[in-house]
Amino acid sequence: MTMTVSAEKHHVESGPSLRQRLAAQGFDAVTLLVIPSFVLLALLFIYPFAYGLVLSFEPKAGSAWSNYVRFFTDPYFYSTIWKTLLLSVPVTVLNLVFSLPVAFRVRLLYRQRLLTTILVIPITLGTVLIAEGLLNYLGPQGWFNRALLAIGLIDHPLRLVHNYWGVFASLVINGFPFTFLLVLSYVTGIDPALEQAAATLGASARQRFTHVYLPILMPGLAITFCLSFVQAFSVFPSAVLLGEPAGETRVMSIAAYQAAFEEYDYSLASAIAMIMGFVQLAIVIGMMASRGLFYRGPATGAKG
Amino acid sequence: MTIALQKFDELRLEHVRREFGSLNALKDVTLTVKRGEFIALLGPSGCGKSTTLNCIAGLLPVTGGAIWLDKRRIDTLRPEERGFGMVFQSYALFPHLTVKQNVGFGLKMRGVSKAEISRKVDDALALVRLSGQAQKLPGQLSGGQQQRVAIARAIVIEPPLVLMDEPLSNLDAKLRLEMRAEIRRIHNTLGATTIYVTHDQDEALSLADRIVVLKDGIIRQVGTPNDLYERPEHIDVADFMGFRNRIKGKVIRQTNDEATLAVGDSEITGLLRTSVQNGSEAYAAIRADDLITGDPGMNAFAARIDTIEYRGREFVGTARTMDGIDLVFRSDHAVDLGATIHLRAAPERVLVFSETM
Numbered sequence: 001m002t003m004t005v006s007a008e009k010h011h012v013e014s015g016p017s018l019r020q021r022l023a024a025q026g027f028d029a030v031t032l033l034v035i036p037s038f039v040l041l042a043l044l045f046i047y048p049f050a051y052g053l054v055l056s057f058e059p060k061a062g063s064a065w066s067n068y069v070r071f072f073t074d075p076y077f078y079s080t081i082w083k084t085l086l087l088s089v090p091v092t093v094l095n096l097v098f099s100l101p102v103a104f105r106v107r108l109l110y111r112q113r114l115l116t117t118i119l120v121i122p123i124t125l126g127t128v129l130i131a132e133g134l135l136n137y138l139g140p141q142g143w144f145n146r147a148l149l150a151i152g153l154i155d156h157p158l159r160l161v162h163n164y165w166g167v168f169a170s171l172v173i174n175g176f177p178f179t180f181l182l183v184l185s186y187v188t189g190i191d192p193a194l195e196q197a198a199a200t201l202g203a204s205a206r207q208r209f210t211h212v213y214l215p216i217l218m219p220g221l222a223i224t225f226c227l228s229f230v231q232a233f234s235v236f237p238s239a240v241l242l243g244e245p246a247g248e249t250r251v252m253s254i255a256a257y258q259a260a261f262e263e264y265d266y267s268l269a270s271a272i273a274m275i276m277g278f279v280q281l282a283i284v285i286g287m288m289a290s291r292g293l294f295y296r297g298p299a300t301g302a303k304g
Numbered sequence: 305m306t307i308a309l310q311k312f313d314e315l316r317l318e319h320v321r322r323e324f325g326s327l328n329a330l331k332d333v334t335l336t337v338k339r340g341e342f343i344a345l346l347g348p349s350g351c352g353k354s355t356t357l358n359c360i361a362g363l364l365p366v367t368g369g370a371i372w373l374d375k376r377r378i379d380t381l382r383p384e385e386r387g388f389g390m391v392f393q394s395y396a397l398f399p400h401l402t403v404k405q406n407v408g409f410g411l412k413m414r415g416v417s418k419a420e421i422s423r424k425v426d427d428a429l430a431l432v433r434l435s436g437q438a439q440k441l442p443g444q445l446s447g448g449q450q451q452r453v454a455i456a457r458a459i460v461i462e463p464p465l466v467l468m469d470e471p472l473s474n475l476d477a478k479l480r481l482e483m484r485a486e487i488r489r490i491h492n493t494l495g496a497t498t499i500y501v502t503h504d505q506d507e508a509l510s511l512a513d514r515i516v517v518l519k520d521g522i523i524r525q526v527g528t529p530n531d532l533y534e535r536p537e538h539i540d541v542a543d544f545m546g547f548r549n550r551i552k553g554k555v556i557r558q559t560n561d562e563a564t565l566a567v568g569d570s571e572i573t574g575l576l577r578t579s580v581q582n583g584s585e586a587y588a589a590i591r592a593d594d595l596i597t598g599d600p601g602m603n604a605f606a607a608r609i610d611t612i613e614y615r616g617r618e619f620v621g622t623a624r625t626m627d628g629i630d631l632v633f634r635s636d637h638a639v640d641l642g643a644t645i646h647l648r649a650a651p652e653r654v655l656v657f658s659e660t661m
Contacts, residue, residue: 201410
């Protein structure tokens with residue numbers, strides 16, 4: 001009897017074990033499962049990034065900064081920033097604008113999954129297949145031009161491939177499903193009772209969109225913009241296959257590719273890749289900062 | 305007080321139907337609501353009470369019949385053109401707007417001047433006793449406070465009619481009682497006309513001037529709380545008014561206002577609520593309060609006690625008769641589980657209904 005009492009007393013004094021205290025802080029055996037992915041991330045992302053950064057400051061000739069100086073003084077290089085933005089920003093905006101009405105309609109459908117599946121097929125096809133298809137479809141002898149000629153809308157075929165518009169079309173087709181799925185998830189996350197409440201309060205359909213849906217959707221649309229933009233910004237295959245890689249669609253990734261595999265200047269290529277990364281980062285940070293201007297809480301009518 | 309609700313004489317629903325698939329259908333609902341009334345639509349889930357409310361609000365189109373506000377036909381108007389204030393079960397507060405902006409939303413959509421909006425919103429918030437919270441977001445409020453904001457938002461547009469869809473069902477029991485009194489107080493202060501959907505008969509009985517009981521898309525009975533409580537006209541209405549015992553039997557004899565049913569080896573006599581045929585099946589309905597322990601004899605059933613609950617002043621239990629009928633009864637003294645007792649009800653506390661109507 002006495003022994004039991006003293007044992008209990010001892011236990012109370014020592015408090016919870018180290019394991020219990022760690023678990024209370026969120027560290028338990030399951031936490032160890034993040035180690036493999038952390039190692040993988042370090043090997044495949046952090047190390048190459050750091051290596052590229054160091055490499056970009058070790059040019060073939062000149063001072064450490066000479067790659068960057070060369071990039072920003074030679075229009076052949078710095079113009080690629082503008083060319084890439086001119087493709088990726090309008091494409092991203094267009095995809096967002098297209099996605100919104102479609103998502104609002106699909107939200108009400110019973111056969112949502114079927115339509116979603118159809119819309120997602122372009123993702124699974126891959127950029128190269130779509131580029132090859134567009135080459136034929138939009139080419140001078142393709143169906144698109146022949147149809148326009150046949151109905152008499154144009155006199156001679158439009159030039160739609162091997163220029164800006166070919167790449168533009170391909171980026172829209174590749175990017176739309178991705179943008180759409182993200183937008184759909186944000187739109188369906190809004191409690192439909194909010195729209196009904198706005199309607200009974202006298203808001204027209206237009207007012208319901210601008211005063212209720214849009215402000216609540218804005219943070220989600222900003223995130224969607226960033227993800228879609230980053231995807232479009234790193235365009236390479238369609239810029240080569242459908243564009244004019246020596247001229248108006250000479251995007252940053254082509255410049256980096258040429259530096260690495262035509263001039264064999266890995267250091268310059270790394271510098272271009274770094275600049276590419278910072279341009280993307282600047283746009284994304286700008287977008288995320290503007291997100292702070294909007295409401296960011298839950299999209300339902302709070303708790304209850 | 306600057307909130308003055310628009311005047312009208314009556315709202316009429318004429319043979320309103322709503323058929324869409326088979327769920328929540330309305331089959332021919334006709335109802336007149338007079339200005340100043342507090343009407344409760346009462347019924348089990350799926351009975352069509354929310355559908356009726358949504359048809360009045362314009363959130364669901366009717367598939368037949370018409371809705372009139374005095375001489376204006378409104379069932380063809382869009383919800384934003386009807387101008388009724390609605391309080392939703394989930395409150396449906398705009399999460400990105402402050403309390404003040406939420407309440408002012410309807411006025412802003414109508415193009416009311418800023419000064420006017422500010423004045424009316426302040427009045428509405430004072431009316432629901434929420435003046436100190438104007439700058440908070442809905443997410444920072446408790447459930448009861450959110451409910452008050454939803455009510456303020458619905459009345460500030462000065463609607464002729466206030467529609468409420470189970471507004472208290474998300475609140476805990478204590479708050480529900482408090483808000484129930486609040487809703488009636490606001491209704492009285494404004495002289496509002498309110499249509500209130502609920503599945504809780506206590507709420508309907510305590511709030512409403514008139515109750516409309518719906519079942520399967522049909523109005524079963526319309527009447528004052530006292531009418532419905534004392535004189536239900538249908539077994540389903542009785543069911544909803546606390547007649548928890550529903551005993552099926554065969555009519556063996558009847559007088560002008562009483563009938564006697566044979567239930568197994570026992571007989572039960574009660575007041576006739578609907579006409580019945582001798583020899584046909586009928587129901588005897590008894591409240592648990594009126595079925596008490598006593599001696600064998602007329603209107604008494606021998607039964608074995610299955611459960612017994614202590615309720616402070618009394619005991620409420622369930623027992624099964626020799627014929628396998630489960631009964632809910634009241635007792636003012638403790639009884640033993642498994643004991644056989646006699647449960648009896650005075651004939652004037654038993655209501656007899658025909659099987660179908």
